[in-house]
Amino acid sequence: MKKIEFSNVSLTYDDDGTVYNALNQMNFSVEQGEFVSIIGSSGCGKSSTLSILAGLREPTEGQYLIDGKVSHGTGRNRGVVFQHYSLFPWMRADENIAFGIKQAFPETTDKEAADIAKEYLEKVGLAGFGKKYPYQLSGGMQQRTAIARTLAMQPEILLLDEPFGAIDARNRILLQDLLLEVLGKEKEKKTIVFVTHDVDEAILLSDRILFMDKKRILEEFEVPFSRPRKREEIFQSRDYINLRQSLLSCFFSGIQEKIGGEEVVL
Amino acid sequence: MKKIEFSNVSLTYDDDGTVYNALNQMNFSVEQGEFVSIIGSSGCGKSSTLSILAGLREPTEGQYLIDGKVSHGTGRNRGVVFQHYSLFPWMRADENIAFGIKQAFPETTDKEAADIAKEYLEKVGLAGFGKKYPYQLSGGMQQRTAIARTLAMQPEILLLDEPFGAIDARNRILLQDLLLEVLGKEKEKKTIVFVTHDVDEAILLSDRILFMDKKRILEEFEVPFSRPRKREEIFQSRDYINLRQSLLSCFFSGIQEKIGGEEVVL
Amino acid sequence: MTTAALEEKKRFSFSWPAVQWFIPHVLFAVLLALIFTPGADDSTPHGAFLAVLGISEAALLINRKSRALTDIMTILYLLFIAWEFGTTKADSVNLLLYPSPAKVFAIFASDWHKILDGIRSSMYLLGVGFTLALVLGVLLGILTGSVARLRDSLLPLAKVISPIPPIIYTPYAVAVLPTFEIASIFVIFSSIFWQIYIQTALSVSGIDKKLLDSAKTMNLSAPAMFFHVLWPYCLPNIMKTLPISVANAFMVLTAAEMIGATSGLGYFVRYYADFADYTRVISGIIIIGIVVSVLNYGIAELERKVVRWH
Amino acid sequence: MTTAALEEKKRFSFSWPAVQWFIPHVLFAVLLALIFTPGADDSTPHGAFLAVLGISEAALLINRKSRALTDIMTILYLLFIAWEFGTTKADSVNLLLYPSPAKVFAIFASDWHKILDGIRSSMYLLGVGFTLALVLGVLLGILTGSVARLRDSLLPLAKVISPIPPIIYTPYAVAVLPTFEIASIFVIFSSIFWQIYIQTALSVSGIDKKLLDSAKTMNLSAPAMFFHVLWPYCLPNIMKTLPISVANAFMVLTAAEMIGATSGLGYFVRYYADFADYTRVISGIIIIGIVVSVLNYGIAELERKVVRWH
Amino acid sequence: GGTKSASKDGAGEPLEVQINTNRVSSALTVLAENGGFNKEENIKVNLHVMNVAYADILSALSSNKVHVTTGGVGSTAPLRMMENGADFVVIGGQMGEGADIVTLPERAKEWENITAETVKGKKIGVVRTASGDIALRGALSRMGIDLSTIEYVELGNEPAIIEAIKKGELDAGNVQANLRDTAHQAGLVSALHVDKVSPNFICCRVLTRPETLKTRRSDLVHFMRAQLKAYRYLHTHQDEALALINKSIEVDEKVLRSQLFEDEHLKLEPDPTGKRVEEFYDSMKRVGYIEGKIDIKKQIDVSLYREALESLLKEEPNDPTWLKFRADYEKNNGAWS
Numbered sequence A, B: 001m002k003k004i005e006f007s008n009v010s011l012t013y014d015d016d017g018t019v020y021n022a023l024n025q026m027n028f029s030v031e032q033g034e035f036v037s038i039i040g041s042s043g044c045g046k047s048s049t050l051s052i053l054a055g056l057r058e059p060t061e062g063q064y065l066i067d068g069k070v071s072h073g074t075g076r077n078r079g080v081v082f083q084h085y086s087l088f089p090w091m092r093a094d095e096n097i098a099f100g101i102k103q104a105f106p107e108t109t110d111k112e113a114a115d116i117a118k119e120y121l122e123k124v125g126l127a128g129f130g131k132k133y134p135y136q137l138s139g140g141m142q143q144r145t146a147i148a149r150t151l152a153m154q155p156e157i158l159l160l161d162e163p164f165g166a167i168d169a170r171n172r173i174l175l176q177d178l179l180l181e182v183l184g185k186e187k188e189k190k191t192i193v194f195v196t197h198d199v200d201e202a203i204l205l206s207d208r209i210l211f212m213d214k215k216r217i218l219e220e221f222e223v224p225f226s227r228p229r230k231r232e233e234i235f236q237s238r239d240y241i242n243l244r245q246s247l248l249s250c251f252f253s254g255i256q257e258k259i260g261g262e263e264v265v266l
Numbered sequence C, D: 001m002t003t004a005a006l007e008e009k010k011r012f013s014f015s016w017p018a019v020q021w022f023i024p025h026v027l028f029a030v031l032l033a034l035i036f037t038p039g040a041d042d043s044t045p046h047g048a049f050l051a052v053l054g055i056s057e058a059a060l061l062i063n064r065k066s067r068a069l070t071d072i073m074t075i076l077y078l079l080f081i082a083w084e085f086g087t088t089k090a091d092s093v094n095l096l097l098y099p100s101p102a103k104v105f106a107i108f109a110s111d112w113h114k115i116l117d118g119i120r121s122s123m124y125l126l127g128v129g130f131t132l133a134l135v136l137g138v139l140l141g142i143l144t145g146s147v148a149r150l151r152d153s154l155l156p157l158a159k160v161i162s163p164i165p166p167i168i169y170t171p172y173a174v175a176v177l178p179t180f181e182i183a184s185i186f187v188i189f190s191s192i193f194w195q196i197y198i199q200t201a202l203s204v205s206g207i208d209k210k211l212l213d214s215a216k217t218m219n220l221s222a223p224a225m226f227f228h229v230l231w232p233y234c235l236p237n238i239m240k241t242l243p244i245s246v247a248n249a250f251m252v253l254t255a256a257e258m259i260g261a262t263s264g265l266g267y268f269v270r271y272y273a274d275f276a277d278y279t280r281v282i283s284g285i286i287i288i289g290i291v292v293s294v295l296n297y298g299i300a301e302l303e304r305k306v307v308r309w310h
Numbered sequence E: 001g002g003t004k005s006a007s008k009d010g011a012g013e014p015l016e017v018q019i020n021t022n023r024v025s026s027a028l029t030v031l032a033e034n035g036g037f038n039k040e041e042n043i044k045v046n047l048h049v050m051n052v053a054y055a056d057i058l059s060a061l062s063s064n065k066v067h068v069t070t071g072g073v074g075s076t077a078p079l080r081m082m083e084n085g086a087d088f089v090v091i092g093g094q095m096g097e098g099a100d101i102v103t104l105p106e107r108a109k110e111w112e113n114i115t116a117e118t119v120k121g122k123k124i125g126v127v128r129t130a131s132g133d134i135a136l137r138g139a140l141s142r143m144g145i146d147l148s149t150i151e152y153v154e155l156g157n158e159p160a161i162i163e164a165i166k167k168g169e170l171d172a173g174n175v176q177a178n179l180r181d182t183a184h185q186a187g188l189v190s191a192l193h194v195d196k197v198s199p200n201f202i203c204c205r206v207l208t209r210p211e212t213l214k215t216r217r218s219d220l221v222h223f224m225r226a227q228l229k230a231y232r233y234l235h236t237h238q239d240e241a242l243a244l245i246n247k248s249i250e251v252d253e254k255v256l257r258s259q260l261f262e263d264e265h266l267k268l269e270p271d272p273t274g275k276r277v278e279e280f281y282d283s284m285k286r287v288g289y290i291e292g293k294i295d296i297k298k299q300i301d302v303s304l305y306r307e308a309l310e311s312l313l314k315e316e317p318n319d320p321t322w323l324k325f326r327a328d329y330e331k332n333n334g335a336w337s
């Protein structure tokens, strides 16, 4: 049994009459404990896919299954990290995490929640930053906190929508490494769907890469590296250069096609 | 005579008493018609450098020369494109450009300005999008418009502060190609200072890359590719892989150092 | 297939909205039944009231797709029913303070020339006072907001001056200003000027530094900076606070039109309040409500026209 | 070297700020000279006026590093000089309408018990009315703002109700509410409730969908959504509009304290306005200005304490 | 017709006159204008409607925006301002009396025989500075009643007083004539007409400034003549006068008629009643609204009225109206000379 299954999912946005079809008969599945990246150009429907998985939108057509059961609405079994607004600006870093814990496990006492929050802050390398408000943290630190909060809520499935999209190149490297490290330490392997624009990031992190275009999954790539992974080794391997080239050509083909045709969507 | 010369420039921010030293005895120069990228981690002072060049801040110490003359304040000889807020949200794309033209050349008639605006919109591949407001354009289209406006104001020097920092990977490729193409078509070669986080972008676009850290330029790299450049060729050449590796290791060394030492700045 | 699914979804969920659309019409029928049931106040002709109801029902039927209007009319009809019932069917009601709707709307028919005259003259006072307050408030507000030093010293003073009620300064206005009409206009002016001034100054001082930097690198002249950057930047915020200013202006209209006026909506309401003629007072308030709604609608339309950039 | 350069820069630009800091003190001296020059109104003892000037000069000397205070005092001293000159040195001024500063400040000394009493009782009315308006306005505002349907139907109605002046509804308040005091509180309540309600609703309805989505994915309960997301989201905006609400509340204080009150700042001002005793009216207004400033300062401090997340 | 003594000093300059239209107090001035009596006197009068706001009206007078005020101000605010140094002069009358104690019907008898005992502890609603309130309190004080034993509750307007009495929150209220019918409709009764204890008490007076008195004296005398003629017309041509007044005071005709003609307890007359002004000043002092530190007599100038009445008597020696005012003169103003 797959952990996640998308079966013929379509999504139509209806903005006061103007109807836009964002996903069209989409199918894919994710195994228990698998790390899957979705990559694709802007507007192809990645966030829409993730918002369905998160339970924020219901598919207009088709359905999606979690643990083999048709799923509706948000649920404690899923945790989400977005590019922005993942933290509540009015709570300090530790309060954000403790608040998440109290929501997921209402029976937790404030003291326990605070202790767990501290522990998770340490895990993401932010020991000592608990009393800072989000605005006092850099973008990278905010996303670390968001990851800590989501992990502290102990979901089985982790959904990440370009979590490092707004982080500069150097800190991005640190965060990728951190994510790999923290996930490696979790007792049970999480099932992960990770949306990104960055080809290197997708290769480094995931077991499988789904290339999305035309409102559905167009191609799949297995990532042939074993874990734990070392960045420098991967980036110098032949497999990496080939995989990267294939992924980039997916991108380019899309561009060529669009520039060739009349449709200019930038 | 160099086009731009930074001579012992220091910059200190004074926020109601809390003094922060952002640039420290910085020196570098840019030749007439040269394309120089500044690369460096977040907070190292890239934007501060550019804002001095743009004339938005005066150096606390030292001075900078343009065409051999000490320069102060903003001036018509420089055009700037930022990552955000480059366009006025309340003007349509063509109005933004025409407004820029009228500011730079007050004697231009409205009709002339509109015509030039249209011409530049075509140059950046936005023919037909002139009547759109910025919010109706994608990020990439907005930056195209911003580039068009800046070029239409005909500055000798172009200053770009992460102009593609908020654009997704695929459109970024398009914009980089566009920038190369448009600049190639200009009558006179512009002198360009380009700030970026993206190593590949820096290699692809520039003649020289300045690596910045510790509040000054730490290293310089010549980019050995002739123009016009072809992306695919460059990305498969040995020179590219070597240059990329050196640049990345600059980044990494910084990280290692910071993680090794106590200072964690993310 | 997708469209088909959508269709089905719509058909499926059709029942509840359909009921919703009917509610106001049912209430309308109830109201009519209530009106034609004999009650305490049958002497007053119901023509005007029925006309008002007819117009609102017609408006609702024409815009029957607007959910907001349907909801608003549902609320209004409920209020009308309560009002009609309370004043004509319930016992021992204070008919002085609570005149029946028929009585109130009959005033529209009997006093229409006074009301029209009142609207005209109030619109004149409001128009002049408002325009002045808007122009000066925005000009000075932008100036104050864009210079940190002016902001820090003038805003605290403005915040102290703004709560002075018109009743205090009208004698000075009368003494200093050349005519009573100008004094009236001044009362309206000062009831909204401070607010617009303070809000504009705060809004300008909140402008993103990056946007200003971007403008500066274009070497803008001072007038260009003012008219093409700061002013359009503030415009959406100004438009958003206009309805509050309109409300304030109408709030002081009764005070403004006590100075030398012989007509006006504020005069009308205040005049009959002095005679305890609450039938006319309430009809005046309803007229003010209608005028305010029309103005708010106009502002919203203007906003849509003028602020097109988001 | 950098620090040395900074030092030098400071030394170099020292001259003009130094002159600035002196200006209010020079004006203070001018004012004193003016006061002790014989003039039209030498009968009134100058003690209270001098005391006020002494206190403000002392405050300025203590906070002499504050540029804002220096500027404010410069403006105030200029106003004082104009006032003193206009009322005691210029000819043919109407001293009833324009009492001299000495006269006005002498009221502080003679009527201080009435003034203190007034502050106390006004603070009570304002405190209760304000708290109620704030709590209800925010609660209902958040509710209205977060449900598109409520927003579309209730906000247009609220915008129509909000401009009704208190003079119109006081008889109803007296008729319906059990005591005069409650009626007074109601007048204050309704002068600010609508504004807080409308603003909160607009502010909530402007919340970024992404933030809501983020909250939803955490499976928040309805109360958690309300108290931990929507309420803190609105808080900065509410704090920012509080000074305007304070201004409005003081604006209707004169109307509120006409209902059976025997003390209060609004009562004081209105009472003497009815007798056209402008000396006391102006002293009352100055007291109100001071109280409003203190409240605004308190609000700013509260904002700093409560809204610490940006 | 008395056109022969046309005024000269204004040389056709109009007289700017304040009136109020939210009660009948300026009715004579309105009638003098609308009935053509000002024209007959060859003076040009501009009427300015200013309702209720005492301070505004007095400010208009002291800044010379109007030359004469006639109504709305009552007499409390101007007398207090005079005490504080305002140089206003009372030159004529407009309205007198016209205030009732209203209460619930079953409590009306409490006001039949007023003693210190019957009024003790009563809660009475008043509108601050209302003439009727000051007149009543002055009268009670002169009867030897300690005013501090009565609780006065100041409400902003009469409808609020009426509602509060109905609810039992007040024992009684002092309302002015134009709200009397309203009170009766609301189920209250007039338990006491204030003029019963304070006969002929003053309400609105005609005020001007000494400077105007000097420069426009002749115009003002003609103004007073027009007022007297308006008074005569009001009582000889009731229906026509009513219609003329109703043009400016736009209240229901029935209400207007009852106040103008059927009310025994409201007087419209041009007589300045100088003695009543002095009495009112004394009442204000007793109530505590003033200290009484000026000689109020100096702010009253009845000579214009006397001159006007004298000239009319010369023209029509047998006119019953002129003779009536002549007869009342000594009682109201002192010696005729």
Ligand SMILES: Nc1ncnc2c1ncn2[C@@H]1O[C@H](COP(=O)(O)OP(=O)(O)OP(=O)(O)O)[C@@H](O)[C@H]1O
Pocket (backbone or CB within 6 Å): A013, A014, A015, A020, A022, A040, A041, A042, A043, A044, A045, A046, A047, A048, A049, B168
């Ligand atoms: N609420 C909405 N209403 C209407 N259309 C929408 C809405 N949200 C998204 N869309 C449209 O649906 C399409 C897919 O959007 P989506 O956000 O899923 O793309 P994405 O792949 O996440 O893009 P990006 O990489 O820019 O985040 C886009 O064309 C977008 O314009």
Ligand SMILES: Nc1ncnc2c1ncn2[C@@H]1O[C@H](COP(=O)(O)OP(=O)(O)OP(=O)(O)O)[C@@H](O)[C@H]1O
Pocket (backbone or CB within 6 Å): A168, B013, B014, B015, B020, B022, B040, B041, B042, B043, B044, B045, B046, B047, B048, B049
């Ligand atoms: N106005 C300011 N006041 C105080 N400190 C500032 C100010 N602007 C920038 N700084 C500080 O100066 C340093 C350099 O900032 P700068 O913006 O130049 O960095 P950057 O290299 O452009 O970073 P990024 O890549 O994130 O844009 C940073 O530590 C920043 O916090």
Ligand SMILES: [Mg+2]
Pocket (backbone or CB within 6 Å): A046, A047, A048, A161
């Ligand atoms: Mg997305």
Ligand SMILES: [Mg+2]
Pocket (backbone or CB within 6 Å): B046, B047, B048, B161
């Ligand atoms: Mg930067």
